[in-house]
Amino acid sequence: MDQKIRVTGGGTGEPLLLLLHGLGATGDVWSGWAPLLERHWPGRWLAPDLPGHGGSAPLPEYTFDAFADALVPLVPAGGRTVVLGHSLGGVVALALAARTPVTAVAGLGVKVAWTAEELDRARSLAARPVTWFDSPDEAAARHLRISGLAGLLPPGHPAARNGIREEDGRWRLALDPRAFAVGAPDMPALIAQSPSPVTLARGEHDPMNTDAQFASLGVATLTLPGLGHNAHVENPEQCLTLLP
Template structure:
């Protein structure tokens, strides 16, 4: 299914929830969590350049992406949005830009646009660009991206089936943004404290106890700036809490989305 140039994956019936995945992933990884959340119409959005969606258009900015996501929300009737890692960046922008469309918001491994990133993650992105020029997409690029540090995928090491599934998904990623710079344009936006205070959605920030310090700090920043924001800390979990331990977060997510 396609909506406004974005590939959509649907499952279940009930009130609609938009799900926004992390960088180099796609909506197929949500399935185990969706199975633990019956009674909802789950709508996974493949972000531009990911999964079944087309390439990221040149010059696409985060506000323009939020407008496209708003069109999906309008069309599907979704008033609940959940985002993971880079997907949380897009979810936050949507909630800021179109508050009338986002009534309930979940941001896991919350990632604010324009804030300081983990130094190891910035270094890894540079390494990926160099390797892409030499080899193009494939196993070498995937294995470099999933290696620690940075500890983006470290938490999956305790869950072999999940790690294998994530690796298959990343292997499908086209990596065109390493050649055309489209990801740089998309992430050039900056979220300010004043921006965060405009969010009117009931917000839940989810962070793993083993996540990198920048994302724990982001969760605390959201708690302090977004009116009524709550933080759910998931024990023994890394950067991908919704994927690593779906059984540990499902009940809290269901309560919040209700």
């Protein structure tokens, strides 16, 4: 494919499960799913780094459509594919479903309502210059904070180490900061464009969304008891209920 995408995965055959991480993270956040999927998923699974994240190439401009276009080659034309995306990945999953033969879409922890202040802050983050660190540990700790994984994963975890990059003896986040400017999703339009069944789920303690916001979108919804925004990292086994 023209767009370089780093992908991890496992399993064989069909159906394909495509796992999409959130803003700032990498596909390695799904590593805790590997032993569970080996037992419970009948086909293969792929966890790509979204463009501008981890080992994947950046985009000229970050939009939900551009994210989805870069992932189209991962979806087989004649097979069955289920897409589960977290946060930003959930929005990208919906955009991807409008482009490819996806069997079902699940979005976990998607932020569906944005204030003007939140969007201004995101644009400000996108405009900031890259921050450099003197050690990989400092950079990994920053990556975990940016991706909301601080306290959930250690700095030595692959999800942290693959989220940083060394250049000339200094370290930075692999994340392209311009990705923060992707904006707010038009969830009603994205859902309407998906020909596949859509499920939205959230952790009970996720501060980024509410049950009422999800219910207003007219799709199947699920609340995961006791979990927060990164429910897929906190309790992969509980999140397996999102898979058809």
